[in-house]
Amino acid sequence: MKLLVFNSLFITVFILTNNSMKEVTMPIRQAVHAFINERLQAKLEKAKSQQEIDDLKLKYQPYTWIEDAARRAAQIQFATHTVKGIHPDSKGININAQFTEIPDGLVNSSTLKKHALDVVGNAAALDIYKLLSVVIDEKTTVLDLVLQEDERLLPALANDQQQAKQHLAAFKGISVSSTENAKTYELMKQLLWPVNSDAQQQDNYLNIVPLYPTSFVHQVYHNLQQIRFSDEVKLAKEARKNEKSHPSGYVILPDVAYTKLGGTKPQNISQLNSERGGRNYLLPSLPQVFKSSGTKAPVRNDSVFSGEFNYFARKDIERFCREVIDESRNNRSVREKRELIIQDILATLMTYGQNVRRLDAGWSEGSNLKAAHAFWLDPKRAETDAEWAELREQTDWKTELAHDFGLWVNQKLNDAYNNNQQIHLADTEQKAWKHDMADLIKQTIREGWGVFE
Structure with a gap:
C-alpha cells in the first residue's frame, strides 16, 4: 500500500512538473512558430504555382526553418560599434562592446542604461534577427532567452534536445565578438597616437581606428525624434499656433541636419540604420561666435603694422621664433615652414587691410598714419579729395609699404x-620679407583681387 502511494505520488509529481514546464514553454514555442508561420503566409500570398506552395510549406516547417536559420547565423553579427558607418565599403571588424562606467560628466556609449544592439552582415540573413526579436512577454525576447541559455527555449528550436542546444549556441554566437584578431581596412579612419616623446624617431605609435557608435547614435536619434515629433510636442505646437497655453511646451532645436548612410539601401549598412531610413542626426558643434564691435580706423597709429594688426599677428611671430629661429637645422623643411609663416602673416595683413578699407571715406585725414599706409588703407578718400588722390597716384606707396613690412618683421x-646679437636680423632678412610682400602685391594686382588698388 505504501509502495503504491509512493508510486502514485511520484506519478503525480512528474505530471505536475511536466504540466508546469508545458505552461512555460508552450507560449515560447507558440510565439516562435507563429513568427515562422507569419512569414510563410506572406510568401504563400505571392506564390504562383502549387509546386511553389508545396515547397514553401516544406521550407517553413518550424523546425526545418530554424535548422536553416541556425546554419546561416554566422552570416550576421550583433554590434554596438560598426565599420560600415565610417565607410560603406569597409571590411574591418565590428564590435559588440562590453562597457565599463566612466567618470561623471563624460558622455559616451557606456552612458546608456540599455543598448539597442545593431545587426551587421548579410542583409539576406536579417530574418534571423527578426526571429530573435520576437517578444515573449513585456520584458523578454527570444534573444534574452538565447543570451541566458534558457532551456525553456529548447523545445521551440528542435524536437531533439541536443540539436536544440546546438541551434541555441549558433544563435548565441551572433552576439560574440573578439578583438584578438582585429584588423583594419584602407577605407577606415586611422589615427597614429605617439606613445612617447621620441615616437617619431622610434616609429612608436598606437594605431587608433574609430568605429561608428551605432547603438549610441540610435538612442540619440530616438531622443531627438521624441523631442521634435512626439504627440505631446505636436499638441504643444498646435496650442502655440492657436495662441493657447500648454503645460509642458516644447523644445526647438535649431540647425539640425542629418546624413544618409547607405543611399537607397540603408540595410546594407546595418539593421538599425535601416530602421532609421539611413538618417543620422547631426547637431551643430561650432565654437561660440563673439560679436565684434567692428574694425576701428587706426587714426592714432603711425603705421599699419602697429595697433590691431600687431595683435593679430603675434601668434605667427611666436611660431616663427619657435619653428624657424629656434630650430638648429636649416633644411628644406625649416625653410618651407619659414615661407609658410610669412605667408600666414601676409594673409592676416590683407584681411585686416580689407576691413579697414571698407570704412567711410576720409577717416585718415588728420590721423597720425604714415602717408604710404594711408594711401593703402583709405582708398575711398580719393573720391572726395582730388589733391590727395593725385598725390596717391604719383607716390610709389606699394613699394614703401613692402619696405616697411620687412622692417616690422625684423623688429x-x-x-x-631682446636684440641678441647672435640672432640679430639685419638688411638681408629685411630685403627677403620686403620681396615676399612685393610679390604678393603684384599677384593680387595681376589676379584682380583689389586689395592693393
Missing part, C-alpha cells in the same frame, strides 16, 4: 630675442 623678431 618683431629681434625684440623677441
Whole structure:
C-alpha cells in the first residue's frame, strides 16, 4: 500500500512538473512558430504555382526553418560599434562592446542604461534577427532567452534536445565578438597616437581606428525624434499656433541636419540604420561666435603694422621664433615652414587691410598714419579729395609699404630675442620679407583681387 502511494505520488509529481514546464514553454514555442508561420503566409500570398506552395510549406516547417536559420547565423553579427558607418565599403571588424562606467560628466556609449544592439552582415540573413526579436512577454525576447541559455527555449528550436542546444549556441554566437584578431581596412579612419616623446624617431605609435557608435547614435536619434515629433510636442505646437497655453511646451532645436548612410539601401549598412531610413542626426558643434564691435580706423597709429594688426599677428611671430629661429637645422623643411609663416602673416595683413578699407571715406585725414599706409588703407578718400588722390597716384606707396613690412618683421623678431646679437636680423632678412610682400602685391594686382588698388 505504501509502495503504491509512493508510486502514485511520484506519478503525480512528474505530471505536475511536466504540466508546469508545458505552461512555460508552450507560449515560447507558440510565439516562435507563429513568427515562422507569419512569414510563410506572406510568401504563400505571392506564390504562383502549387509546386511553389508545396515547397514553401516544406521550407517553413518550424523546425526545418530554424535548422536553416541556425546554419546561416554566422552570416550576421550583433554590434554596438560598426565599420560600415565610417565607410560603406569597409571590411574591418565590428564590435559588440562590453562597457565599463566612466567618470561623471563624460558622455559616451557606456552612458546608456540599455543598448539597442545593431545587426551587421548579410542583409539576406536579417530574418534571423527578426526571429530573435520576437517578444515573449513585456520584458523578454527570444534573444534574452538565447543570451541566458534558457532551456525553456529548447523545445521551440528542435524536437531533439541536443540539436536544440546546438541551434541555441549558433544563435548565441551572433552576439560574440573578439578583438584578438582585429584588423583594419584602407577605407577606415586611422589615427597614429605617439606613445612617447621620441615616437617619431622610434616609429612608436598606437594605431587608433574609430568605429561608428551605432547603438549610441540610435538612442540619440530616438531622443531627438521624441523631442521634435512626439504627440505631446505636436499638441504643444498646435496650442502655440492657436495662441493657447500648454503645460509642458516644447523644445526647438535649431540647425539640425542629418546624413544618409547607405543611399537607397540603408540595410546594407546595418539593421538599425535601416530602421532609421539611413538618417543620422547631426547637431551643430561650432565654437561660440563673439560679436565684434567692428574694425576701428587706426587714426592714432603711425603705421599699419602697429595697433590691431600687431595683435593679430603675434601668434605667427611666436611660431616663427619657435619653428624657424629656434630650430638648429636649416633644411628644406625649416625653410618651407619659414615661407609658410610669412605667408600666414601676409594673409592676416590683407584681411585686416580689407576691413579697414571698407570704412567711410576720409577717416585718415588728420590721423597720425604714415602717408604710404594711408594711401593703402583709405582708398575711398580719393573720391572726395582730388589733391590727395593725385598725390596717391604719383607716390610709389606699394613699394614703401613692402619696405616697411620687412622692417616690422625684423623688429618683431629681434625684440623677441631682446636684440641678441647672435640672432640679430639685419638688411638681408629685411630685403627677403620686403620681396615676399612685393610679390604678393603684384599677384593680387595681376589676379584682380583689389586689395592693393
